[in-house]
Amino acid sequence: MKRTTSVIRRAVLAAAVVALAVGCTPEAAGPGGGGASPTTQAPKATTSAPTDAPTATPTTDDKPPSPSATPSTGAPAPKALMGDGDETEQVRELQARLRQLGHFDRAPTGFYGTMTAASVTAFQKKQGLPGTGSVDETTWQRLLTASRKPTADELKPSTTNQLDTPDARCMTGRVLCISKESRTLAWMIDGRVVSSMDVRFGSENTPTREGTFSVGWKARKWTSTIYHTPMPYAMFFSGGQAVHYSADFAARGYNGASHGCVNVRDKAKLSALFDQVKPGDKVVVHW
Template identity: 75%
Template sequence: MKRSSVIRGVVIRRVAWGVAAVALLAGCGPQAVGSGGTGGGGTTAPPAAVTSAPPAGSATPSSDDKPPSPAPSATDGTPAPKALMGDGDENEQVRELQARLRQAGWFDRAPTGFYGTMTAGAVTSFQKKRGLPQTGSVDELTWQKLVAMTHKPTADELKPSTTNKLDTPDPRCMTGRVLCISKESRTLAWMIDGKVVSSMDVRFGSENTPTREGLFKVEWKARKWTSTIYHTPMPYAMFFSRGQAVHYSADFAARGYAGASHGCVNVRDKTKLSELFDQVRPGDKVVVHW
């Protein structure tokens, strides 16, 4: 009897070692309790069915035991970042954006406060350089990165007295004698046969009194004129679309882009405009474009 008991003990121990070895090879962690409990010959749920938490009193798995979260993708339904500024906006924040882009070397003209194709292109290039989504609009992350690498613009950086850089001429400006006026760069270029003779900063009408766009011609001129509607001086006026004209504005010279016209094209450099006035003739083309 004693020998049999010894043999049975050896067999039981070998079976236990075998079970332990299988468990080690499978890399088992905590398992859910089967229908028969922790002992008594009950079956254990297969690994695929392990969905419950570990029994009370057992060790809690570490963070390394948890499956990694799936990486976000472009198709996971995550909404695009909210744009703070974008095409068509016109305000002082856009002016600050342009001034900061200019500090960083991405915007090569004076700030205008208008978000057009040039500003969008500068933002896209900035985003590409820094591995951001190339939307052309300014979201919170784009703005934070730009602010971090620039300083708060000074008054002179926001509204410099220097002449704005000329826009690429509209194709209609490339022949003949033309006052080529860009709303995008806020400039007027006096061009003859595709060559720029002179240029100057200009200001346009407000949203309620917009400056008309299109192809016109100089209808008539007046060296001294006072508006019959608003009763304000309009020196060196060159009318091109009913009551709208290119003329000198003392208000533009004093306040810059803080103000607007009632639809006319304001010029703030009186000397340049007086010289231009002497050269322009009735019948010369006027092109107002973005």
């Protein structure tokens, strides 16, 4: 009898060890390596209150409303067709149509950023729509009715893009202030714009890095050692990435892209800028 009892006790102990090991495994392998997964929670005691006890579950009235439903009707929120961070030809058309109506004061870029959101909000409020800053089907249809189909020149004008509000990092010292949203480069000294020019950037596969840098070195005549393409008036600021003139940009505009550099299409403006910029001057690339 004693031997049987001993065997049973050893079997129960072994089962407990196995159960503990299985419970720890998901925790160690969980997201972030630290958070316990639901399977690691201790089992409830068998003496816990029955599920129909008053404190077991909240009533339906205690549950917060669904975040996707409106308080009055419970209908789902309108689906956004375009919003912050999008970069498409439809966004370019949106900007061109807003520009026709005086809500967008620069050349279309195809990128949906803070300036586009503010323009959309202004249009929505004028139309008596909620000022969400993103484009849903109702907003888009109102805009189509209020404007006309943009011409090719309206979608991709050859004129210089208008500058946006300078980034705060550009307000002191000598700075090449480069905005991806407005696609402009502003040469600034102590918060004053000395000159500006259109620029384009790298593609999705070879993006132009963002941040605060400084001009490391300059070369009036340079050819890429990787792509073997000319890079006149190159001002290097981040490894192999530089501000430089691009004949392809001058010819094809925004139909092309760089390999990560900041391309300038106005050779005369860049030539004058090249003579003014010194190694060590700040470079800020931002949205």
